[in-house]
Amino acid sequence: MNCLDFRGEECPGPLVKTIRVLSKLRKGEKLVVLTTSKDCVEMLKQTIEVFGIAKIEVYNVDNYYKTRYI
Secondary structure, eight states: OEEOOOOOOOOHHHHHHHHHHHOOOOTTTOOOEEOHHHHHHHHHHHHHHHHOOOEEEEETTEEEEEEEEO
8 A cells, every 4th residue: 555644744735746646556556645734635635536536535543634545
């Protein structure tokens, strides 16, 4: 499983990097994104859903968000 750690960073940088990685994943591969920014989670979620790139699950873990793309 691939993991991107953007804790402490604000979008749009993590959004752009996430889309790049998602576009290179092979069928069946999964991606986890870690971030501390709720705004970034919302941007990621909206973009992924609008373009239908992947299914997304968001978890609030302690003091950060874990976003999983399948």
